[in-house]
Amino acid sequence: MSYALGIDVGGTFTDAVASDGAGRIVSAKTPTTPPHREVGVMRAIEDLAGELGIGVGELLSRTDYIAHGTTASINALVQGTVADVGLIATKGHRDAIYIMNAEGRTLGRSAHEIQDTLRQRKPAPLIPKHRALEVTERIDHAGKVLVPLDEDEVRSVARSLVDQGVEAIAVCLLWSFKNGTHEQRVRELIHEIAPDLYVTLSSEVSPRIREFSRTSTTIMNAQIGPRLRMYLTPLQKQLEEGGLKGPLLVMQSEGGTITADRAPEHAITTVGSVLSGGVIGGMRLAEQLGHRNVITTDVGGTTFLAGLIVDGEPVMAPGSIVNQFPINAATIRVHTIGSGGGALASVDAGGNLRLGPQSAEAVPGPACYGNGGTRPTNTDANLVLGILSERGLLGGRKPLRMDLAREAIREHVAEPLGLTVEEAAIAIHEVQNAQAGDLLRRAVVQAGYDPRDFVAYAFGGAGPAHCAGYCQDLGVSEVVVPLGPVASAFSAYGLAASDIVLSAELSDPSAFPVDHTRLESHYARLEADLQRALDRQQVKFHDVTLQREIDLRYSMQVNELATAIPDTEFTERTGDEILERFEEQYERINGPGAGYREAGVQAITYRVRAKAGLGFPVVLPDVAPGDGPDPADALLKERSVCLDSQIGFVPTPVYDYARLRAGHEIVGPAIVDVPTTVVVVPAGITGRVDRLGNLVLSYQ
Structure with a gap:
């Protein structure tokens, strides 16, 4: 019997899932152990082995692969705990990263923040100017090639950066996405001076037009690559010494994995790895349940995440923004707010109750954990309301302290607002539901879809406790709470069920439609690049599928739409077919009649995504049927719970x-106790256990 493992390292907990491919799945949840997160990973694997009744060595020796999602990359960027990086740019173009294309004050900001012009600020630079140097060349x-590369100047610049103690160098030369030979030669010259220095090239990491975003992506890749390597290399060694024969895979932002030895080279693609696992898990579950359109909602310890699956595939975005800097890396479009189970509740200067975005995280954790935390969180409120039991989490291994939860809420929320502790707790609970519901509406509607056409999936440690509330006004037909062996380890299940996914792209701005021979040339080159990249993974694939797309925009617009390419041979009609798809998508998002072909259309970037299956069937098993709808045999007891501020506590x-x-x-009203979470079924809602053991909530 062989196994596939998925391990999701979150800000508060590390979740793990093991599947034997024949219908047996077990899961584990352990506290995350920053800064040495590998300790939590190994503890989770030990717990999986215990659930399976075998030793850790036996489990690892029988594991085909481990798919790992980590917060290491995104946390490093957000918190600024990154490597010291130097930049080599074309002479005269170093300041592109500081000018920020005149959009630095507004990138990643909400409409409200953009309107508040007096508070707009550029972010701190990614690197200081004394580490951003220039060389003579021009393509x-x-x-x-208009001006040859000055190799002596490159050597001088490289020595200067090495003498400054940089841990990595980012190379971003003008128009290198059209011709990367100068960048490749720069790397060779750097390695003559410092053979082991981490060097990343924009022509390999981000071969897209637009100098600012290409440079920021390359620098951030260099900032997190060395640290990711420092984390993955010893983890992989420890696993191999423990008996692992299969590869360690790392989840990427676009919803697939890459081998751990290759991941540091493309570190920027792992920034959204933990965000992607839940959406991929939702896609796999939707395949089993026959759902085409799904809203995935994941309430973890730190964040609330929402993703969309449309016609069976995750909705993608060509990039993302971190700390007001753009990242050119395809990603599953995941909307997020700091409103998880560990979100801190507070009262601002205006007397308003706030929840998040700050979090208690794993250390010290919510006040009720008894680990030194004194600030109230969403988890503390749920304990006071009776939603959680004092017996606690992890099957009783993590008892919760009511006295500490009440004291934290009393001091920081109840007394400042003139409320009782219970009133403050229900206020925190309802703010959580309202914030999550608002994010869901924006995520669905702004993408041009009607929520009534979707089913919602709710997972994560706190998702089942809140989903009935935050989905109530959304208009979805039902809410599926994945339970059974993946109750609060759903993202880890998604990791285990994921494929290898790689992508290749090139920018070639031009009027569209283009001649079909040009399409053939571009996609032949990209597909050849992908085949070489797949060969370097050194993993046996079950099958490989290719997905082509192109970024199009109307002339004089600044944003593109990724548009799917028909999976057929290119003909003279192909360009018009692509254009029709683009305009249909444009009007779905912006409204009927918004398209204006007379303005002209431009092609910007061509892209191919390869999905390579690993041939391991990670599916949820059917559960035993009951004798009828009456769940009386599963009734444990009654406890006093408050689910509605208007009703108060009721048995x-x-x-x-x-x-x-x-x-x-x-x-x-009812509560369903699961070892790692609880499901809240408010009044007016019915929960039905489906054939896979999921609890399906329907509004009456």
């Missing part, structure tokens, strides 16, 4: 999930 827009039945069977129905 034109067609890729022709509420509590059910043991382990005793529920397919077909059982639970009429709210």
